[in-house]
Amino acid sequence: MGSFLSGLTLAGIGFFSNAFIPRTVPIIYSSFLVIFIISIRLIVRALYQSLSGRTKINILIYGAGSAGRQLSIALKHSHEYRAIAFIDRDRSYLKTSVLGLRVLLPEAIDCLITKRDVKKVLLAVPRASANERKLIIDQLAPYSVEILSVPSFADIVSGKAKISELQDVSVDDLLGRDAVMPQQSLLEANIKNKVVMVTGAGGSIGSELCRQIIKQQPKGLVLFELSEFALYQIDRELAGLKLDVPIYPLLGSVQRVHRLESVMKSFQVDTVYHAAAYKHVPLVEYNVIEGIRNNIYGTYYTAKAAIEAGVESFVLISTDKAVRPTNVMGATKRMAELGLQALAEQENGREGGTRFCMVRFGNVLGSSGSVIPLFKKQIAAGGPLTVTHPDITRYFMTIPEAAQLVIQAGAMGKGGDVFVLDMGESVKITALAENLIKLSGLEVRNDSNPHGDIEIQFSGLRPGEKLYEELLIGDNVEKTAHSRIMTANEIHLPLDEYNQMLDTLDQACHGMKHEDIRELLLSAPTGFKPTDGINDIVWNTYNRSTRTI
Template sequence: MLKFLERIKHWQFIAYLLLIYDLLTVILSYFLALWLRFDCRFTHIGWQYLSMYYRIIVPYAIFTVVVYKLLGLYRSIWRFASFFELKRLIYATVITIFCKVVVVTAFIQRMPISYYVFGIGFQFFFAVMIRFSYRFVLLMRTNQNVALQDEKKVLLIGAGSAGRMILRDVNFVDGGAHGNSKIAAIIDDNSNKWGRYIDGVAVIGGRDKILKAVEDYGIEEIFIAIASLSPSEKRNLINICQQTNCKIKQLPNMYAEKAGIISAGNLQNITIEDVLGRDPISLHQEDVAAQLQGKVVLVTGGGGSIGSELCRQIAKYQPKQLIIFDVYENNAYDIQLELKKKYPYLDLVTLIGSVRDARRIESVFETYRPNICYHAAAHKHVPLMEDSPCEAIKNNAVGTYKTAYAAMKYGCDRFVLISTDKAVNPTNVMGATKRICEMIIQTFDYMVQTHQEDKLPCLITHQVDVDSNEMGKVVAGTGHTEYVAVRFGNVLGSNGSVVPLFKKQIAEGGPVTLTHRDIIRYFMTIPEAVSLVLKAGANASGGEIFVLDMGEPVKILDLARNMIELAGLRPDIDIEIKEIGLRPGEKLYEEKLMSEEGLKETENHMIHVAEPIKFDSLAFIGQLGELMKLAYANEAEGTVKKIKETVVTFRNSDAGK
């Protein structure tokens, strides 16, 4: 017996005790039922009824605990007992009394109706009492312990079903994710809920009461428990909450209220994307799906921040084949693993190579014959390209030309260039080379549309690297590729962007380095930018530069302050904000289009098309050839001088002035 007790677990021991308790209380319940039926006097109970009770009560008690076991009532964790357990008890009670009434009445003898009514009432009462009293005692003990501790007062925003679940998890679940916290008040914009209570906590008003509630209740944390907030609504709500010194947590949008599985553990810290968030662009992607489904798609730079997101979004449209092409194998490997896991039936090809290698890029096009090419491969870091202008030309300009040439030569239907707002009136080498990339795209599109493909030379860098006879010439009128560029601003969280830098500096205790207190930038999320790229690729007719309305510009100083506050720290007190001066080639603001360009509306009011600037395509090709020779000769000064001659809007300046 002792060995048996040593082998069983604690919860199993409790389950055995509970089973014995149920057996005894079922027997007691129906005895009490007879006793009540006959005026609470044992001597008044008829012998035939008492005899019948003795005959059937033990088998019925055993049957009852069997039903309880089958319904899992001996495996629940009763400290977390809820409506689920109550519902199971109701089912068990109905099943047992129904069987008892049918069997006893049909096969043995009739019993008084009150016997069944009182008996099942006592049975249900005893079963519920033992199971839920444990939780009640724990709740009382928890409340007493919390009262002796320093409670962290919480303001809950949202009195819907999600808010109710968060409230109960924080206030009534012992050992929850916020054990020493207590929700003191609730905010909701629905005036019909004002002045009413949820589990004893008052709904005190709308968002205009947030600041007063924080002061009146001594609030230290704010929980935003509304899963359906739009980005702009969330941003406005966060802006109000940030006027307090409270720590803010939110329920991610993925937890829709209908999910029914929401707890305080689901709450996350506010991110900078939430602070800068705006309503997502509404894009009808049916044309994107029609274009990509069943097609071979190539993404150059497919391992980068933009390229990898392109691969993610393209994969869901069921392409015939998706080709990831990148020079950096680690990034390419990461996105390959991710896509293979999420889309096991996707025909995925991952290739390592550089767009600067003409033989390599042509072999890819010749082997796989992609229908669509998204060209995201580029050097994008402004200060580094100021110091290495030759590399910027080799990779950005020459690499784009070689890829565009291969696309034309091997019958690619669409070629989509990823451009940047830094290409507009550039003040740095990187932006100027991206403007050259746009000019390359416009040149190729013009030559294809006017059937002058034979006038596009195959740019050769080193004879030992590329044999001109092997590469071959394109015959006029053989091309049909449509070329388009997509221009957008800074992308939140992309490689080399300011947001990861600020996060790292804050984690290290500061200072957060700011180039200029007045510097502004446009921001968008990576998925949003990629959606625009796919839309442009689907709607292009050739030669366009698509421009996204990126909303209001953001001061980088405000961005830094917001990120410090979101980390629970105070700007200029806990974390220093240090101004270090503009970097070479950096300007205070970015523009979305040049003054010479006009904007044309598209079907979506957030997306525009820039009218192409006219230039001499043949003269430009000659300049590009000279740029390539200078770059491969590593003539940095000569390269920069030639860039200025090629890009007439290039305003090279010292430190962005």
């Protein structure tokens, strides 16, 4: 505009002063003035960007689609990152430029990392499935670059996150497991317009069950929890959702049958999800009697209270460690399953009886005691990462998916069913640790790479721990209406025999007779095959002190 006005002024002066100025001169003058001004500004900006760019981190954007373009635009104003190219598997982008950046195939990553000192790769593929994301991450894992990701497409659309909000690659992506859409009819069957009670409501699984349950519009939700702080947290979280569902936060222990029965009768509970248990293998090994009291008797008392209160459906959250257990925790969970199977046999013949079932699955990502948060803390602290054994493997599932499948499995139960969730492929923990190190832009330090950043150390199997987990007993496995849920037919005890075993076990626990407790667990049809001796801390300390005296 200034150049145009300047040219117009020049033409006016020539016209009114009768000076000989050709008509084309103001036009040429204005045009060249614009060119000179723009050139100077472009040169200054180029110099500024060149100088300031030296402090920026070179990055690659994986994905040249709309998300990648928006991310590139957002990064132009970044004082921290500088995008140098797009990476995309779509060959239609080959030899093209998007927003001034070349689009290259994944094969060029190695060369770019070496020549341009690339430190990070940003995944801009929010629409990609879990399996597609895993393939991309596997492709990037060998390179020592940190991998960050844009939020999921659902979070972007809902407004929960912006395209420029970069996140660490979630461990879900390492599993490459696409979640199956839940069947709404199964989600609602035992919940909608019913009073639901969750024991262990403040735990990892219990709290997620509460989040899923409250979305299905129950008549009321009873939160039953021993820990005051855990109960406070989940109560405040659910209250913050501001849904029109009454929430009853109740403190209590599953070992007090009268408290359980009075709660279920007072609120006329229709469905119980029993998630209260001690699940940490080494801790239960060190506290055998408390593990038995909580996992076996706590489950049995809760089930008996449900029968007395006329509860319609009772779902036990079990574990893969109950299959051919090598530790006390797994043996107690299998004993809890046996108790429900015995009660189910009695209830199946009674009109209006409580319908019992149990759902068995492996480790969940991000739960209390999970290995993933521990690895992340160790990486942040500079290592080393501690793994118990080079060959140890585990099944993994996300907490939300596990909770949804538990609810759906519970709706399919006929009485005494043992449901097994499809956990996918087992994951080698050492490989998981290595991937987490590499995705953080670091290198594994080992014999072949002594100058790496973080070392993986092997501490040895802990008491009661085994290399491989199983999910089934026997081969009597049947499919169900859900592709991720199977049912297993397994041996169980008559109720009279089970009660007699509980009485004998109670006396042994009361007398702190750990040799008798071990023999009782071995004689029960649990498949218990311990790999260690008795590790109860109190019992071992007492024996040492008496021997010293």
